[in-house]
Amino acid sequence: MEIIxxxxxxYPVAKAGGLGDVVGALPKYQxxxxxxxxxxxxMYRTKFLANNEWDVDFxxxxxxxxxxxxxxxxxxxxxxxxxxxxxxxxFGLLDREKVYGYDDDTERFTAFQxxxxxxxxxxxxxxDVVHCHDHHxxxxxxxxxxxxxxxxxSFVPTVFTIHNGQYQGTMDWSKSKNIPEYDSWKWxxxxxxxxxxxxxxxxxxxWKVTTVSQSYMNELRYxxxxxxxxxxxxxxxxxxxxxxxxxxxxxxxxDSYLHDNFKLSTVVSGKKKNKEELCKRFGLNPDLPLxxxxxxxxxxxxxxxxxxxxxxxLYNMNGQVSFLILGSGDPHIEWQLSNMNGNYPGLYHAVIxxxxxxxxxxxxxxxxLLMPSRVEPCGLNQMYAMRYGTVPMVRSTGxxxxxxxxxxxxxxxxxxxxxxxxxxxxxxxxxxVSVYQDKTHFNWMRKHMMQIDHSWESTVEQYLxxxxxxx
Ligand code: ADP
Ligand code: GLC
Numbered sequence: 001m002e003i004i005x006x007x008x009x010x011y012p013v014a015k016a017g018g019l020g021d022v023v024g025a026l027p028k029y030q031x032x033x034x035x036x037x038x039x040x041x042x043m044y045r046t047k048f049l050a051n052n053e054w055d056v057d058f059x060x061x062x063x064x065x066x067x068x069x070x071x072x073x074x075x076x077x078x079x080x081x082x083x084x085x086x087x088x089x090x091f092g093l094l095d096r097e098k099v100y101g102y103d104d105d106t107e108r109f110t111a112f113q114x115x116x117x118x119x120x121x122x123x124x125x126x127x128d129v130v131h132c133h134d135h136h137x138x139x140x141x142x143x144x145x146x147x148x149x150x151x152x153x154s155f156v157p158t159v160f161t162i163h164n165g166q167y168q169g170t171m172d173w174s175k176s177k178n179i180p181e182y183d184s185w186k187w188x189x190x191x192x193x194x195x196x197x198x199x200x201x202x203x204x205x206x207w208k209v210t211t212v213s214q215s216y217m218n219e220l221r222y223x224x225x226x227x228x229x230x231x232x233x234x235x236x237x238x239x240x241x242x243x244x245x246x247x248x249x250x251x252x253x254x255d256s257y258l259h260d261n262f263k264l265s266t267v268v269s270g271k272k273k274n275k276e277e278l279c280k281r282f283g284l285n286p287d288l289p290l291x292x293x294x295x296x297x298x299x300x301x302x303x304x305x306x307x308x309x310x311x312x313x314l315y316n317m318n319g320q321v322s323f324l325i326l327g328s329g330d331p332h333i334e335w336q337l338s339n340m341n342g343n344y345p346g347l348y349h350a351v352i353x354x355x356x357x358x359x360x361x362x363x364x365x366x367x368x369l370l371m372p373s374r375v376e377p378c379g380l381n382q383m384y385a386m387r388y389g390t391v392p393m394v395r396s397t398g399x400x401x402x403x404x405x406x407x408x409x410x411x412x413x414x415x416x417x418x419x420x421x422x423x424x425x426x427x428x429x430x431x432x433v434s435v436y437q438d439k440t441h442f443n444w445m446r447k448h449m450m451q452i453d454h455s456w457e458s459t460v461e462q463y464l465x466x467x468x469x470x471x
Contacts, residue, residue, distance in 0.1 A: 001128040001467055003030055003037040006116055008109065008136040009099055010041050011249075013048045013085065016099045017296060018243070018380045019163045022212070023133055025246035026463070028082035029456035033464065036084075040119075042094040042112050043074065043087035053077040057086060062118045064111045065177040069093070071115040088115050106171050109136040110178050117143045117180075121150045129467045131159045132206070135169035138198030139179065141205035142189050146182040157470035159463075160206035164377055165216075165224045166300060168192075168199035193226065200227055203234055207470050210463075212378035213399035214240035223375075241463065242402055243378040244456030245387065250363075252388050252450075257360035264450050267389045268443055274365035278324065282349040288322045289436040291393070291429065292366040294359050294381055297329030297337070302372040302395070302420035307336040309372075309425040314344050316426070320433050324366070325350040326358055363388040368432050372420045376400045383454045386413075389446035391435075393428045395420055403454070407435060413445040 009015050011024030027037035043049065054074040061070045069090055076085040088094060093108045102108065117140060120127070130153075132140045141158040144150055173196060176187075192200035203209050211217045217240030220231040231238065249255075252270070253263045259277045262270020279286040297303040310323050325337055327350075337350040351358065363369070369385035371394045378399030382392040386403075393415040394400035404414035415431050417424040435442050 001035045001464070003027070003035060003467065004120065004127045004130045005037060005039045005133065006113075006130065006137040006140060007039065007041050007133040008112075010039050010081075010085070012081075013041065013087075014044050014046050014099050018378065019134060021246065021380055022163065022243055024081065025244065025249070025456055026460070028246070029244070029460045030464070031083050032457075033460050035464070038084040038086065039081075040073070040086040040088060040116055042099075042108070043072075043089040044099060045095055045097050049087070052080065054087070058119055058122070060115065060118055060122065062114055062180075064107060064114060069111065071111075071118075073115075073119055088112055088119075090115060106169070106175060107178065109169070110139065110175070113137060113139050113143065114180060116140065117147070117150050117153065120156075121153055126153065126156050129157045129159055129470065131161065131463075131467075132202060133161050134163050135167055135199040135202070138169060138202035139190075140202075141207075142186075142201045143180060143182070145205050146186040146189060147180045148182065149180050157208075157467070158206045159208045159210065159466060159470070160202040162199070162203075162209065162211040162220070162377070164300075164375075165199065165211070165220055165227065166375060168197050168225065168227070170195045170197050172196070192230065197227075200230055203227070203230055203238075207237070208466050209234065209238045210241050210466065211238070212241065212243045213402045214242065215401045216240060216377040216398040219375075219398060239466070241459065242399060242454075243380060243383075244459040245380060245383045245454050247387075247455045250384050250387055252364055255360055255364070257357045258364050259361060260364075262364075264447060267446055267450060271364065271367075271389055271446075274361060275367070276365075278361060278365035279322075282324055282351075283346060284322045284324060284349060285346040288320065288347070289367045289433055290322050290324060290365070291368040291370050291432065292324045292326070292362045292390075293370045294326045294362055295371070297327040297333040299330075300373060300375045302374050303327065303329060303333050305372060305420060305422055305425065306333070307340060309422045310340070310348060312422050312426055313429050314347055317429065317433065319347070321429060322347045323349075324362060326353075326355060326362060328353050363390055366390045367436060368393050368415075370425070370428075371395065371400060372417075372425055373397060373400060374420050379403070382414075386449040386452060387454070389450050391415065391432070391442075391445055391449070393417075393432060395424070407431075407441075407445060411448065413449045
């Protein structure tokens with residue numbers, strides 16, 4: 001099968017979160033399973049662009065409302081990522097350093113999607129499926145189905161994967177002029193509550209909708225930022241497929257970012273060395289259990305409870321546990337967390353920013369990874385932590401619930417709690433401290449987790465079955 005993935009992110013080209021990891025891995029494993037998977041994404045001005053070789057694949061032109069634009073599609077020359085990678089360049093819109101965060105993001109991603117559809121429509125052959133990811137690509141199923149200029153794509157199946165339903169790309173109806181001319185009777189396919197809603201549109205128009213865990217799929221019907229009724233209505237075409245992780249990238253035995261590599265048989269000494277290095281670097285006491293948080297500092301991740309929760313723990317359980325934080329996001333949370341640096345010598349440090357190398361070293365050197373997320377469609381951090389023998393402490397929601405078994409249950413290896421509150425975090429920290437002291441149990445949990453299979457190899461088939469069902 002020929003599968004075209006369309007996404008705003010793809011690791012290592014450009015990544016803001018887990019979407020990048022998934023789109024950088026799933027196509028590779030689809031190719032390894034004997035299919036032709038390709039990725040098309042915007043040509044941001046990233047290091048990856050500068051450090052690799054490219055050929056021009058296509059040059060076209062089209063328009064975004066009144067704005068006529070040329071676009072160029074380049075292709076990476078060496079199949080470096082294990083799949084064909086195409087970047088779309090649109091002068092003045094996509095030629096930026098960051099993925100998101102510009103005032104004209106709506107126009108940038110609308111133009112990107114139009115260029116992708118325009119390009120595919122020019123092909124002599126047609127792909128077997130177009131697989132779109134998140135709201136930045138959510139208008140594509142509508143355009144392929146309803147735009148006059150792209151009628152030759154209307155029979156190509158589309159799959160839409162929701163990595164995060166909180167963000168929907170909503171825009172005012174005045175922006176409808178930017179969408180290529182379509183059958184006006186179909187305006188309802190774009191609309192949700194009197195706005196154009198690309199996520200809702202994709203749920204209506206894609207042939208199949210997936211999300212990244214089964215529990216999150218169920219949650220969307222009760223809690224999806226206003227789309228609950230839509231998910232209830234469309235539940236027949238929605239399925240949850242748990243993400244995998246890329247075991248080539250996330251392997252403690254070969255991970256080149258790590259200070260010390262280790263494997264199952266050397267996990268205890270290997271993690272100790274990585275922890276000592278981390279603690280030395282950030283002035284932490286290596287004899288205490290080390291709890292880390294890695295992630296976006298936003299409400300979805302319940303990051304705003306971290307300052308109070310950590311203050312409360314370090315005040316009441318002084319000298320029993322230490323924390324290391326890596327994250328960026330809400331400026332107020334960033335300010336609170338970094339302001340705490342120095343308040344608890346040997347027990348606390350926060351690094352504000354995005355640092356891929358440090359994140360790998362934290363998964364390897366930590367004893368516990370805290371994720372109090374309010375919403376977690378899948379969550380990759382807890383799976384990376386498990387592969388690196390780090391015990392996850394997670395709120396029971398979405399993919400966290402589907403991947404972590406509480407240590408109180410049969411063969412349990414993690415710590416789960418129900419509420420994103422200071423008291424629940426506090427209680428889970430006290431459970432962490434006591435299991436850390438029981439070395440036999442603690443080391444059993446580490447080894448048990450490391451052997452759980454979350455590889456893409458075992459997940460890829462579920463996507464292929466969905467594509468097959470659409471033929
Ligand atoms: P989300 O996509 O919602 O942010 P995931 O758990 O799916 O959450 O994926 C987050 C990914 O981003 C992981 O690969 C994690 O290691 C990485 N990440 C998040 N914040 C940072 C950061 N500040 N520095 C380095 N990596 C980060
Ligand atoms: C989103 C979700 C996260 C998920 C990731 C990859 O960013 O917030 O839970 O793991 O996408 O699917």
